[in-house]
Amino acid sequence: MACFVLLGHSSLLKRMALLKRTKDRGDLRIRDNVDDLGIELAEYIAELSEASVKERGVFAIALSGGSLITLLGKLCEAPYKKTVDWAKWYIYWADERVVGKTHSDSNYKLTKDVLLSKMPVIPSHIHSINDSLSAEDAASDYEFDLRQLVKARTVAVSEVNDCPKFDLILLNMGSDGHVASLFPNHMALDEKDDWVTFITDSPEPPPERITFTFPVINSASNVAVLVTGAAKGEALHLAVDDVEPESPLIPGRMVHPTYGKLVWFVDTAAASKLEGFDFLLSDQPFA
Numbered sequence: 001m002a003c004f005v006l007l008g009h010s011s012l013l014k015r016m017a018l019l020k021r022t023k024d025r026g027d028l029r030i031r032d033n034v035d036d037l038g039i040e041l042a043e044y045i046a047e048l049s050e051a052s053v054k055e056r057g058v059f060a061i062a063l064s065g066g067s068l069i070t071l072l073g074k075l076c077e078a079p080y081k082k083t084v085d086w087a088k089w090y091i092y093w094a095d096e097r098v099v100g101k102t103h104s105d106s107n108y109k110l111t112k113d114v115l116l117s118k119m120p121v122i123p124s125h126i127h128s129i130n131d132s133l134s135a136e137d138a139a140s141d142y143e144f145d146l147r148q149l150v151k152a153r154t155v156a157v158s159e160v161n162d163c164p165k166f167d168l169i170l171l172n173m174g175s176d177g178h179v180a181s182l183f184p185n186h187m188a189l190d191e192k193d194d195w196v197t198f199i200t201d202s203p204e205p206p207p208e209r210i211t212f213t214f215p216v217i218n219s220a221s222n223v224a225v226l227v228t229g230a231a232k233g234e235a236l237h238l239a240v241d242d243v244e245p246e247s248p249l250i251p252g253r254m255v256h257p258t259y260g261k262l263v264w265f266v267d268t269a270a271a272s273k274l275e276g277f278d279f280l281l282s283d284q285p286f287a
Ligand SMILES: O=C(O)[C@H](O)[C@@H](O)[C@H](O)[C@H](O)COP(=O)(O)O
Pocket: 064, 065, 066, 067, 068, 172, 173, 174, 175, 180, 204, 205, 226, 228
């Protein structure tokens, strides 16, 4: 049976904050609404940024796209706007669509609009893809760029392989269980050598993307995955619960930082199919 811890004081699900500790699939932080989840995520990022700047003098973070970036808008508000040491941030994207930087599909553009144009991040610390290249060349070029920062130890290096060890990689999971641009049953899931690979056949538009590979994702010090909405309930169940061995192995379940910490930021709609969660929806008193 799953173990849930009630963090709030209210017995009403609407105002609850829940923490679920799984055996080996990380922690789940569950909030009833996306707005509260955004506040929780902002607090988590700010804490990791502070700890990393204290320890290493910099904070190396990789972002994704979608609603995750919209939620990062919370970091532009008090207190984070002033308390986060923005000049120490080095930013990559765990995946990017191979489109121009001004295109509405660009994760860089979305992040720029929501966060980068508002916070004093140093422009040379923002590592976006070269949008004049093909997907294949953009992936090699991005890996080359990342290798320079690993060489300089601006991005730390894993103790067990030569992979970058990001202070934090932020992902979100789709309803098919994909993370970054690593889609179910795609050969990119098996990439072991390259840090950054490319795809030209994404099941979701646009088709051409670059993506961090699992060796990079699983070498990070911290990985957080945002999962919101009822449509992702089954994928979340497959990603974190003790499922049968014959259950489909979705990319979300392959997120498994070897020595890092994994945290899932989840709303109650997405959590509804987790083992034991129905108990909370019943009228029984919380023990
Ligand atoms: O690249 C993409 O096609 C999307 O960005 C996609 O990867 C998205 O991140 C997930 O589908 C979850 O998206 P939401 O969290 O926005 O629902």
